[in-house]
Amino acid sequence: MEILGNLGLGLVTAGSLSNLLYCFLGVFLGTAIGVLPGLGPTATIAMLLPVTFGLPSESALIMLAGIYYGAQYGGSTTAILVNLPGESSSVVTALDGYQMARQGKAGRALATAAIGSFFAGTVSTILVALFAPPLAELALRFGPAEYFSLMVLGLVASIVLANGSLLHAIAMIVLGLLLGMVGSDVNSGTARYTLGLPELEDGIGFVIVAMGAFALGEIISNLEDESGRSVMLEKVTGLMPTREDWARIWAPILRGTALGSLLGILPGGGAMLASFAAYSLEKKVSRTPEAFGKGAIEGVAGPESANNAGAQTSFIPMLTLGIPSNPVMALMIGAMVIQGIQPGPSVMSEQPKLFWGIIVSMWLGNLMLLVLNLPLIGLWVRMIRVPYHYLFPAILVFCTIGVFSLNNTTFDVYLMGLFGLLGYVFRKLDCEPAPMLLGFILGPMMEEYLRRALLISKGDLTIFIARPISAVMLVLVLLLLLTVLAPTVRRKREEAFQEVG
Amino acid sequence: MILNSHNRRKFFSISATLLAAACGFSEIALAQAYPSKQITFVVPFPPGGTSDAMGRLVAQELSKTLGQSVIVENRGGANGNIGAAAAARSKPDGYTLVLSGIGSHAINAGTYKNMSFDPVTDFTHITSIASGPNAIAVHPDFLARTLQELIDLARKEPGKHNYASSGTGSSSNMAMELFKQKAGLKIDHISYRGGAPAMTDVLGGQVPILITNADAILPHVKSGKLRILAVTGSERNVLYPDTPTIAEAGYPDVVAVSWTGLSAPAGLPSDIVKRLQEETAKAVKGPVRQRLEALGLTPGGVSSQDFTKFVSGEVAKWKAVAQSAGITAE
Amino acid sequence: MTRIASPKDFWAGILYAGFGLAALWLGRHYPIGSTGRMGPGYFPLALGALMMLLGLASLVRSFLVAGSPVGIVAWKALALIIGANCLFAWLLPRAGAVIALTALILASGAASRQFHLGWRNLAIALGLTLACVLVFIKGLGVPMPILGSAFGF
Numbered sequence: 001m002e003i004l005g006n007l008g009l010g011l012v013t014a015g016s017l018s019n020l021l022y023c024f025l026g027v028f029l030g031t032a033i034g035v036l037p038g039l040g041p042t043a044t045i046a047m048l049l050p051v052t053f054g055l056p057s058e059s060a061l062i063m064l065a066g067i068y069y070g071a072q073y074g075g076s077t078t079a080i081l082v083n084l085p086g087e088s089s090s091v092v093t094a095l096d097g098y099q100m101a102r103q104g105k106a107g108r109a110l111a112t113a114a115i116g117s118f119f120a121g122t123v124s125t126i127l128v129a130l131f132a133p134p135l136a137e138l139a140l141r142f143g144p145a146e147y148f149s150l151m152v153l154g155l156v157a158s159i160v161l162a163n164g165s166l167l168h169a170i171a172m173i174v175l176g177l178l179l180g181m182v183g184s185d186v187n188s189g190t191a192r193y194t195l196g197l198p199e200l201e202d203g204i205g206f207v208i209v210a211m212g213a214f215a216l217g218e219i220i221s222n223l224e225d226e227s228g229r230s231v232m233l234e235k236v237t238g239l240m241p242t243r244e245d246w247a248r249i250w251a252p253i254l255r256g257t258a259l260g261s262l263l264g265i266l267p268g269g270g271a272m273l274a275s276f277a278a279y280s281l282e283k284k285v286s287r288t289p290e291a292f293g294k295g296a297i298e299g300v301a302g303p304e305s306a307n308n309a310g311a312q313t314s315f316i317p318m319l320t321l322g323i324p325s326n327p328v329m330a331l332m333i334g335a336m337v338i339q340g341i342q343p344g345p346s347v348m349s350e351q352p353k354l355f356w357g358i359i360v361s362m363w364l365g366n367l368m369l370l371v372l373n374l375p376l377i378g379l380w381v382r383m384i385r386v387p388y389h390y391l392f393p394a395i396l397v398f399c400t401i402g403v404f405s406l407n408n409t410t411f412d413v414y415l416m417g418l419f420g421l422l423g424y425v426f427r428k429l430d431c432e433p434a435p436m437l438l439g440f441i442l443g444p445m446m447e448e449y450l451r452r453a454l455l456i457s458k459g460d461l462t463i464f465i466a467r468p469i470s471a472v473m474l475v476l477v478l479l480l481l482l483t484v485l486a487p488t489v490r491r492k493r494e495e496a497f498q499e500v501g
Numbered sequence: 502m503i504l505n506s507h508n509r510r511k512f513f514s515i516s517a518t519l520l521a522a523a524c525g526f527s528e529i530a531l532a533q534a535y536p537s538k539q540i541t542f543v544v545p546f547p548p549g550g551t552s553d554a555m556g557r558l559v560a561q562e563l564s565k566t567l568g569q570s571v572i573v574e575n576r577g578g579a580n581g582n583i584g585a586a587a588a589a590r591s592k593p594d595g596y597t598l599v600l601s602g603i604g605s606h607a608i609n610a611g612t613y614k615n616m617s618f619d620p621v622t623d624f625t626h627i628t629s630i631a632s633g634p635n636a637i638a639v640h641p642d643f644l645a646r647t648l649q650e651l652i653d654l655a656r657k658e659p660g661k662h663n664y665a666s667s668g669t670g671s672s673s674n675m676a677m678e679l680f681k682q683k684a685g686l687k688i689d690h691i692s693y694r695g696g697a698p699a700m701t702d703v704l705g706g707q708v709p710i711l712i713t714n715a716d717a718i719l720p721h722v723k724s725g726k727l728r729i730l731a732v733t734g735s736e737r738n739v740l741y742p743d744t745p746t747i748a749e750a751g752y753p754d755v756v757a758v759s760w761t762g763l764s765a766p767a768g769l770p771s772d773i774v775k776r777l778q779e780e781t782a783k784a785v786k787g788p789v790r791q792r793l794e795a796l797g798l799t800p801g802g803v804s805s806q807d808f809t810k811f812v813s814g815e816v817a818k819w820k821a822v823a824q825s826a827g828i829t830a831e
Numbered sequence: 832m833t834r835i836a837s838p839k840d841f842w843a844g845i846l847y848a849g850f851g852l853a854a855l856w857l858g859r860h861y862p863i864g865s866t867g868r869m870g871p872g873y874f875p876l877a878l879g880a881l882m883m884l885l886g887l888a889s890l891v892r893s894f895l896v897a898g899s900p901v902g903i904v905a906w907k908a909l910a911l912i913i914g915a916n917c918l919f920a921w922l923l924p925r926a927g928a929v930i931a932l933t934a935l936i937l938a939s940g941a942a943s944r945q946f947h948l949g950w951r952n953l954a955i956a957l958g959l960t961l962a963c964v965l966v967f968i969k970g971l972g973v974p975m976p977i978l979g980s981a982f983g984f
Contacts, residue, residue, distance in 0.1 A: 039967075039971075042548075043973075044971065045548075046547075046548035046549070046575060047971050047972045047973070049548060049557065050557055050560075050561065050573070053557075053561065140701070140704055140705035140706075141705065142705070143702060143705060143707035144702070144707060167885065167888060167889060167892065168843065168889070170885060171843070171847050171882070171885040171886070171889065174878055174881050174882050174885060175847065175850055175882060177878050178850060178851075178854050178875065178878045178879065178882055181854075181874065181875040181878065184579070185871040186668065186669070186692050186693070186694055187669065187692050187869075187871065188669060188692075188862075188870065188871045189612065189668075189669035189670050189692075189828065189829065190829075190861060190862075190871040192858065192861060192871060192875060193854070193857055193858070193875070195857075198578065198579045198582055198583050198586070198617070199578060199583065201578060201579040201582075201583075202577070202578045202579065216912060216913070216916070219908075219912055220905055220908045220909050220912050220913075220942075221905070223905055223908035223912075223942050223943060224903060224905040224908065225903075267698075267701060268698065268701070317701075321701070321704065322697075322717075322720060322721075323697050323698075323700070323701050324697050327547070327549065330549040330550070330695075330697070331548055331549040333549070333697075334548065334549035334550060334551075334553060334554055337551070337554055337796065338554050338557070338558070338792070340792060340795050342716070342719055342720050342795075343720070344719070344720025344721055344724075345720055345721065345724045345726070346720045346723060346724065347720075387945070388943070389940065389943035389945040389946055390955065392939070392943070393935070393936045393939045393940045393956075393959075394936075394959060396912070396915065396916065396935060396936075396939050397932060397935060397936060397959060397963060400916060400919050400920070400935060401963060401967050401973065401975075404923070404973070404975065405967075405971075405973045407547075407575075407576065407577060407578060408574060408575065408576060408973075408974050409576070409583075410920040410921075410923050410924060411920075413916065413917075413919060413920035413923075414916075414917055414920050416916065417913045417916040417917045417920070420912065420913055420916065421909070421913055424909055425846065428839075428842075428901055428902065428904065429839045429842055429843040429846070429901070430839050430843075430899075431843055431846075443878075447874040448694070450869070450874075451869045451873075451874075452691060452693075454866075454867055454868070454869065455663070455689065455691050455868070456663055456691060456707060456708060458689075458867070459865070459866070459867020459868055460867070461866065461867070541974070572972070572974070574974045
């Protein structure tokens with residue numbers, strides 16, 4: 001019954017007029033910056049940080065949290081409408097969402113994303129409220145060995161992401177891993193592949209690669225053949241999911257929510273995997289995996305739910321242990337510190353108003369997002385009917401400003417140009433950028449965890465199978481590899497026989 | 502509206518500056534008008550960390566007392582080198598300031614092979630802002646209950662134990678290496694991307710020993726999830742009045758504090774230095790003091806000469822540690 | 832010489848092998864260490880070698896398995912879009928955001944066949960520029976100069 005009292009306290013805090021207003025302001029701003037390509041929540045929160053100095057701590061954090069999950073909502077909008085993933089999580093949303101948009105189903109894709117996100121947000125907020133402390137303890141069981149095995153599992157699962165040939169999928173993942181090596185090595189501090197440029201010492205920003213490879217590449221290839229070109233090929237069919245859509249999306253939403261909630265708890269990069277993992281899972285369990293990448297609504301519903309669930313549960317390590325799982329969380333911890341609150345296990349007992357206020361506001365914020373976003377869908381759909389020759393320079397403008405704002409340097413804008421060139425070349429050669437981006441995200445983490453695990457074990461390789469969680473994941477890797485490779489090998493043999501015959 | 506009033510203001514300030522220059526006003530006259538426009542305060546780290554918070558707290562106070570907005574510009578990268586280098590290259594007119602710190606203005610000079618700036622001669626060091634110690638803590642299941650027990654254990658089993666720090670060449674890594682050198686210990690270093698992931702692994706028992714900013718571990722020390730053994734300052738820290746310093750344990754040379762300060766490109770006119778030094782000292786000893794102390798930090802505010810001397814001393818000190826520990830960043 | 836059956840695989844193979852070689856060459860001085868104690872070179876060099884092998888595999892396949900041609904390359908769009916992007920980066924510190932953004936919009940817009948330099952497009956470009964300056968520089972405080980160093984700031 002204690003939980004009811006706590007939630008009551010949270011409701012009183014989050015439900016006060018001023019806090020409702022800050023929550024709305026947060027989710028509204030978040031949606032706006034999420035929709036604008038390039039400009040992410042990290043940059044926005046950083047710029048708004050000084051504004052929050054004057055606010056009460058609850059209001060400040062409620063607003064900042066709102067910006068964070070609001071941006072997750074907004075990010076999927078741009079991914080679906082113009083194939084522009086501004087966040088690592090919306091890369092996979094772009095795969096099928098954009099195809100749906102081109103088939104005139106943009107409204108249904110956006111609504112599916114919003115509804116899936118809302119459901120996932122509700123469930124995961126309840127999880128946070130009920131089980132935050134024990135879940136945080138669980139997260140601490142994950143050491144470098146477990147994370148390494150998780151990353152391997154993620155990489156193998158990502159082979160499923162690609163539609164084309166297995167060879168290209170693997171090659172693009174390896175290329176992503178290689179690009180991820182740029183920057184100074186955590187263990188030794190050696191600068192690798194930086195070509196002597198200090199700007200590259202912290203590695204290449206994800207947004208730069210994503211904007212270049214996706215947005216610029218997409219724009220150039222759209223301009224190849226302009227006859228009657230606009231983003232939308234077909235007439236718009238409905239803004240809400242049809243009855244048949246509902247039948248297809250409820251299960252992916254449930255699976256995505258479960259997977260995302262679990263991965264989000266892990267502060268060492270779990271939430272980043274959530275949407276990729278959900279997509280791979282949906283494609284794996286689908287009876288029509290060949291429809292993925294061509295506008296399968298399941299490919300929007302699953303990842304979007306997982307993404308939002310992960311975004312909510314990633315608050316668990318932050319609120320209960322003071323451990324940030326991503327740069328946005330680090331900023332929020334910074335905001336707490338400036339407010340004179342030391343983030344950590346004491347927040348729950350010493351600042352119950354803040355703790356429960358944030359949790360309740362997360363649900364209220366999700367509700368606001370749903371109410372805010374469903375009516376906006378009509379507007380968005382109309383927006384992409386703007387003739388393409390007006391739309392693409394605007395996209396480019398937002399990309400460059402967004403990329404500049406990452407580190408306030410034009411170096412990153414030049415770098416985006418380079419990745420735009422590469423992105424176009426990949427497109428011409430049927431090399432898909434999505435697996436590359438996953439490799440790019442996972443590469444540095446994988447190496448870091450692998451080397452750290454071996455340093456801790458003093459070079460003993462058995463650490464990966466001696467630890468049960470890690471061992472289970474490695475077994476899953478083997479099983480997955482078998483299911484991925486077996487059909488290909490069989491097909492290859494059949495082809496060979498046919499050629500002979 | 503906003504644009505109009507702002508532009509008008511800007512226009513006036515520009516014309517005033519032009520007029521002043523045209524009439525051949527002396528440096529003093531210009532400085533009396535200082536600051537006549539917005540000041541950029543380069544923080545050479547991404548937003549969110551302690552350094553960023555320092556910068557913003559001071560910027561906020563300076564905006565009030567100088568009567569011009571002081572805008573924080575985050576120029577992160579390469580342990581602070583990118584932002585510091587950019588600041589070193591700008592005009593010494595008082596409109597570009599930089600948050601100097603132990604990394605960009607001391608340790609990096611010893612760990613990076615090719616620095617594009619000299620942390621002492623390329624800057625006017627105005628005043629110190631704050632400094633705070635690192636703390637050595639262990640997982641509660643670890644055998645050592647005191648610093649002496651840790652020393653004994655590490656001597657008995659050299660190379661068996663690991664410690665986690667917030668990164669290769671970070672102030673915590675350097676402090677621990679200094680301690681290891683003076684005490685003759687062999688404890689292996691496990692490097693992390695920042696203090697938070699290092700703390701996570703020590704909380705989870707993956708690595709037994711942690712060295713990081715003293716304030717970050719306070720809640721975990723209170724709740725018993727970490728056991729603090731020592732702080733690295735010259736005196737005990739307000740947050741941990743019962744925890745001894747390493748110096749007290751018999752190693753008086755092992756004093757390592759993370760510090761931040763206010764600096765500008767070399768050649769800043771002395772009256773501007775004086776003005777900024779006074780206002781910053783007032784801020785860190787006045788309105789900002791409480792917030793600094795809540796983080797276990799000691800407010801600065803020393804004179805420009807003293808701060809410059811301190812910075813050159815730090816450069817020499819950490820260069821020696823980096824060389825004998827074999828730490829290089831590039 | 833054998834004919835290339837799949838040009839896409841061929842060029843992709845060249846690209847992969849090129850990246851692999853570059854990774855091996857640039858990383859040739861990084862200490863490798865051992866499996867138990869990996870140096871900074873271990874992981875990248877292993878990846879570089881793998882990348883090269885995958886490139887070779889793609890090259891071999893391009894001679895064996897038939898595939899589709901690369902197709903037309905939009906050289907003009909490619910040059911204009913990437914060029915406009917770099918022009919913006921070059922102009923921003925020098926001429927400031929107003930000029931850099933207008934140049935970006937007009938130069939990239941020229942990549943479209945529907946583009947023509949008239950008062951209408953100019954007005955749209957200036958309007959968008961102004962909106963961006965208001966929202967991003969004034970509103971969100973992105974530290975971009977409105978007018979750059981060429982104007983004496």
